[in-house]
Structures are given as structure tokens and as C-alpha cells.
Amino acid sequence: MFRALKARNYRLWASGQIVSLIGTWMQRVAQDWLVLTLSGGSALAVGIVMALQFGPTLFLSVWGGVLADRYDKRRILIATQTAMAVTSLLLAALDIGGVVTLWQVYLIAFAAGCASAIDAPVRQSFTIEMVGRSLLSNAIALNSMTFNLARIIGPAISGVLIVVIGTGWVFALNFVSFGCVLAAMLAMNQDELHPSAHAARARGQIRAGFRYVWGRADLRDLLATVFVVSTFGLNFPISLAVLARNTFDRDADAYGLLSTTLAVGTLAGATLAARRSGPVQMKLFIVAATVFGVFEIAVGLMPSFLLVAIVLVPTGAAVLTFTTSAMNILQMSVKADMRGRVMGIYMLCFLGGTPLGSPLLGWLADVTSPRAPLVVGGAISLAAGVSSGVYLLLNRTRPRSVSNGEAISEPAKGKYGEGSG
Template identity: 65%
Template sequence: MWRGSSGATDRPSLFDALHTRNYRLWASGQIVSLIGTWMQRIAQDWLVLTLSDGNAVAVGIVMALQFGPTLVLSVWGGVLADRYDKRRLLMGTQAAAAVFGLVLGLLDVGGVVELWHVYVLALLLGCSSAVDAPVRQSFTIEMVGPDRLPNAIGLNSMTFNLARIVGPAIAGVAITAVGTGWVFLANAVSFAAVFAGLAAMRTDELFRVDRAPRQSGQVREGFRYVASRRDLCVVLATVSVVSTFGINFPLALSVITRNTFGRDADAYGLLSTVLAVGTLIGATLAARRRGTPGLRLFVASAIVFGIFETAAGLAPAFWAVAALLIPAGLVQLTFSTVAMNILQATVPSDMRGRVMGIYMLCFLGGTPIGSPILGWAADVLDPRAPLVLGGIVSVVAGTVAAVVVTRGARATSADSAGVAVPDQKNQPISG
């Protein structure tokens, strides 16, 4: 049962969720912290390329180490989110991430950093992030309530992608001017903003839900629940494939910048920024969307995203790649926000953390598999291969999902007309 008041207005606006004080604190801290996070991502990729003499496989390995813990810990993070105070959990994960950034920065500034240092710290950061992600996602509804949830998800994406524009741009200039080490130190300091925002929240104004009891078998219970919902299975399977091979831009863009066009870190930062412009536009559209979007928009965005990504991989010139990344980013953001809206708005509150943990497992858990494969393809075939292969796989995944959605809709229609249809225990797929 919800406790608290949504304070939703009769005249919804793009910034509806910001009428909630706790969410304003969260969003303000996030914009600062996420700028630092994106600065570190760019600096980390560039540091790995520098230490490995341009080896794309090394970038794939560090990404695998950073996202690998998601395979093991994200669903357990969801269990923690369902059981315990999410605000306190987030304070712990943010503090841990700050420490890891600080250590990497000190090693780099001190001139003693080695590739294995980056690997170890990426793994530790991945462990913290694997717990943080499902807690963070499921905490949104507690800040704003169910009425403002779609708008808050859109604003979260806007914040993330605004930082994605500013962070890489700053990082590209800063790496050239002062080196990667100072970028890592700046990121460590940036976590203070989100930590302060969490500490300043009024806990009595949070929209509390009954927590799941502490008992065995809760991870299995989460997977059984997802398996019983055909619509959730379609969303999560498609997200898993597209994110594993298609949404792998840190690897793809760093390699194509350095090894195809022979450009420096500032050009890599520019491509990342251009991609983020597209995703920011998509986030703005998502924040204006009212109600929970359906599966047809979800599968269509997967297909269109794959088309634009493939075109970017085949583009002959640097600026052509940059131009195509704008619509690719827009449709990618539509794909991910529609998925999160479907998942968060249609599951019970005491199951939401586990479902979001499974979502993060699907969204990030494939990176340890996809990154080394795409890095190998870039080294052996062509630096453009990660974009081209990722785009083709995304088109195929979206097409398969579209077939499943169409058949499910027909089966539901037949069942409602009184025709016996097997296996109708699952929730019908809606468009």
C-alpha cells in the first residue's frame, strides 16, 4: 500500500516530477555525479588504450570486468532493494564508487598506474554498480509516487544524457590538457553531490511501500514471476540481445575514433557527446509521454535503432558517423525508457526491486560477453565491425520480438472471442 501524497497536478508538464522536493534533491545531485561518471568512463577507455598500445580487446576486457558482476549481483541487489531502506543502500554504493575513483586517480597522477590496476578497480566498481542499479531504479517510484513515475523515468534519462553530453566533452579537453588521472579524481569528488542529496531527503515524504519479508528463495521467486509474464519475457529477452551487441558504444566509438580515423581523445569525446544529444532528445520526448507505452513501440524502436547503428558503422567519414549517432541515440533512449516503464508500472511493489535487478542483469550482464567478442571483431575484421554487427543483431532481435508480439496479440484476440487458445495463463501482450 502506498503511503504519502503524490501531489500530482491536473496540468502535467515536462518537469512534473520536480514538484517533489526529494526528487529535486536527487536530480540535482545526480547531474553533478553523472557528469563525473561520464568523465571517468571516457578517461578509463582512453587510459586502457594508452596502456595497451591501442588494443581493442583490452577495452573489451575492462568493460567485461566492470559489467561482469551484474551477472551475479544485480538480482541480489534487487532482493536488497525489496527488503531494506533504498536510500541508505544508495548512500553506501555511492561512497564505494567514490573510493574506487579516488584510488585510480591517485595511481594515475602518481605515474604508477598499470593495466592490471585498471582491471581490478573496474571489477570492484562493477560490484558496487551491480547492487546500485536495481536499487536506484526501484527507488524512483518512492520519491515521486506512481502518478509521476513515467515523467520521472524520462527526467532520469534526461539527467543521465545531459551529463553524457557535458561529461565526455569536458573529459576530452581535460585528458588532453592535464591527463586522465585528474579526471578520475574529479569524478571521486563529484559523488559528494548525490550523497548530500540523499542525506538531505525528508524520509517522511517518501512514498513507502511494504517491504518483502526476509526469507529464502526470493531470487527464484523473482525469476518465476518474470517467466509467468509473456510480456516481460519479450521485453527482457530483447533488451538482453540488443544491449549485449548493439548498445556497446564506449568500445565501438573509442576504437573507430582511434583506429579508423586516427583521431585523439577529444574526437572520441565528441562522438560520445553527439550520441548523447540524440539520447537527450529521446529522453525529452519520453518525459512528455503520458501513461505506460506498449510493446509495439518497444520492438519498433529496437529495429530502427539497429538500422541507424548499422548505417553509422558503414559511414565513410567521421562527421557522417557523428551525424548518424544523433538519431541512433534518440531511438536507443526510446527503447530503454519504454522497457523501464513497462517493467516498473506493471509489477507489484514488493517485486519491483527483483524485476529491476533482472532487467539490469539483461541490460548490463551481456556486456562481459559482447565486449570481448566485439573487441576481437574490431581487431581481426575492421574497427567498424562493432557498430555494424551490433546494428544487424539489434534489427534481428527487434524483428523476432515483433513476430512474438503480433502472434501474442492474435492469440489474445482469439481468446477474447471465445476461441480456445493454449497457454493463456500468462498476461496478454498489449501494444
């Protein structure tokens, strides 16, 4: 289950990431709570800060993918992680100093979002360089386990620390946590990496990436479904914060608890994914999207805080299966020299809809009910999963991976979207 940890560079990466990601999740909870406090409990304000934080994905993630294909990914990651650490330090200084305002949080969230938009596709495509193709699937699953273990620990700690020491010191702790992942990258043995051949600098490389994706029906289907589900379904930073504060009249620790129970489910899903062997099929991705929609609707309809927390566990497992299967299909079935750009387009679809969905769902929660984003988002996700399945039936071709990682189409025989390895 932990095969990828045989690679020393990946062990360094995973150990640094777990500490850094705990800090990141602590900051996410603290930032949402700070915005709610500064805005008088406005869900729309939380939606706006999310839009500003993830909005740069719309115009920077694909450029991040181009950089990943052209240059040394490790050096790019050191720069982006450093930039995000600086934004955490600035927010901590303003908050601890008692001078923080809502517009300052918006501005810092936007700056951090710019660094993150470049970081994400580079980080995703760097995984294969640490472990090689044979261990990639296991490494992706372990990345998800690390992410979701941090997602359990971070919000739980943050909810308590916000009450005890305040949001500012939580931001300061996140700044310190970045040192761990930076130290890990600096300690890597570059001779043990498996670098992909860098794409030559040329005009039209972004257009070439989009043409490559558009030319494959399986990638069009997958990325369209990711966009819809992520834009409208994965709205938990808004919905859980507002649900805890405005529906159940709870404090920040309750919001942290709900985030933690969701993460328990995603960690369970990641554990199952790490044990899975063989290629991931497109039908698993479609089933996960559909099941997630059903569970998210159920979360929105639960009458008590306890029942919401309980149903969030299987919801988290469905989320993790959805995202991990998408990542496996993409990374295992695309050309090596296109991987960075395809991952950039994936991050564009995964996060690029947030500037649209977050303010809209925040406004919906303000004018109707805090439960509305969950119910509406779940219904849209359910429809997206069903639509993806219909599209699958109407376009019965699947990619067959060849030795250089490029997929070509052939008639399907019950499977779709597989990659070799």
C-alpha cells in the same frame, strides 16, 4: 514536462545526480582512453575492462534487487555511492602518481562494477518512492534527461581535460562529484518518501522473482530483447573509441565528441519521452529496437568522421526510446513487492551480457575492422527487434494493471505490455 520536480526529494536527487553523472561520464571516457594508451591501442583490452566492470551484474544485480525489496533503499544507495567514490579516488591516485598499470585498471573496474551492480536495481526502484506512482513515468523520463545531459557534457569536458591535464585528474574530479549525490540523499526528508512495503526475509526470493518474470510472456519477450540488444548493439564505448583512434587517427577529444553527439540524440529522445503522457505500449519498444539496429548499421558504414557524428544523433534517440519504454513497461506493470527483483533481473539482462559481448566485439574490431562491432551489433539488434515483433503476434496477451501494481493477462485488443498510471 517537469511534473516530477514538484517532489522536493526528487529535486534534490536530480540536482545531485546531474553533477555526479557528469563526473561518471568523464571517468568512462578517461578510463577507455587510459586502457587504450596502456595497451597500445587494443580494442580487446577495452572490451576486457568493460567485461570486468559489468561482469558483476551477472551475480550481484538480482541480489541488489532482493536488498531493494527488503531494506531501506536510501541507505543502500549511500553505501554503494560511497564505495564507487572510493574506487575513483584509488584510480586517480595511481594514475597521478605515475604507477598505474593495466592490471590495476582491470581490478579497480571490477571493484567499481560490484558496487554498481548492487546500486543499479536499488536506484531504479527508488524512483517511485521519491515521486509516487502518479509521477513515476515522468520521473523515469527526467532521469533519462539527466543521464543524457550528463552524457553530453561529461565526454566533451573529459576529452579536453585528458589532453590538457591527463586522465588521472579526471578520475579525481569524478571522486569529488560523488559528494553532490551523497549530500542530496542525506538532505532528503524521509517523511515525504513513499516507501513500498518491505518483503519479509525468506528462502527462495530470487527464484520467486525469476518465476514471476517467466510466468509472463510480455516480460520474457521484453527482457530477452533487452539482453540481445544490450549485449551486441550497445557497444559504443568500444566502437567509438577504436573508431576515433584507429580508423580516423583522432585524439581523445574526438572520442569525446562522438560520445557527445550520441548523447545529443538520447537527450532529444528523453525530452520527447518526458512530454509523452499515458501508458507506454510494447509496440513502441519493438519499433525502437528495430530502428536502432538500422541506424547503428548506418553509423558503421559512414565513410567520414563528420557523417559518423551526424548519424549518431538519431541513433541516440532510438537508444533512449528503447531503454525508457522498457523501464516504463516494467515498473508500471509489476507487483510492488517484486519491483526490486524485477529491476535486478532487468539490470542482469541490460548489463549482464557485456562480459560476453565486449571482448567478442573488441576481438572482432582487432581482427577485421573498427567498424565491424557497429555493423554486426546493428544487424543483431535489428533481428532482435523483428523477432520480438513476431513473438508479440504469436502471444497476443497483454498485462492489465490492477490497483496493487500486479498485472494479470487478458486478451489483447491492439495493445501489449501496458501499465496503468
